[in-house]
Amino acid sequence: MAKKKKPITKMQCGTCKEVNYFTKKTKQVEGKLAFKKHCSTCRKHTDHKEGKK
Numbered sequence: 489m490a491k492k493k494k495p496i497t498k499m500q501c502g503t504c505k506e507v508n509y510f511t512k513k514t515k516q517v518e519g520k521l522a523f524k525k526h527c528s529t530c531r532k533h534t535d536h537k538e539g540k541k
């Protein structure tokens with residue numbers, strides 16, 4: 489059984505640019521993703537944006 493490759497999107501902290509999260513991009517989402525997530529580097533909640541491929 490061959491596994492299909494699913495596109496994984498990196499979520500980068502907007503403050504320190506650290507990649508903290510990965511998400512699967514759905515077809516419904518267009519453009520840049522942004523999540524408010526906790527960053528272990530900044531030690532606070534920051535905006536995480538879709539990283540460059």
Ligand SMILES: [Zn+2]
Pocket residue numbers: 501502503504505506527528529530531534
């Ligand atoms: Zn950070």
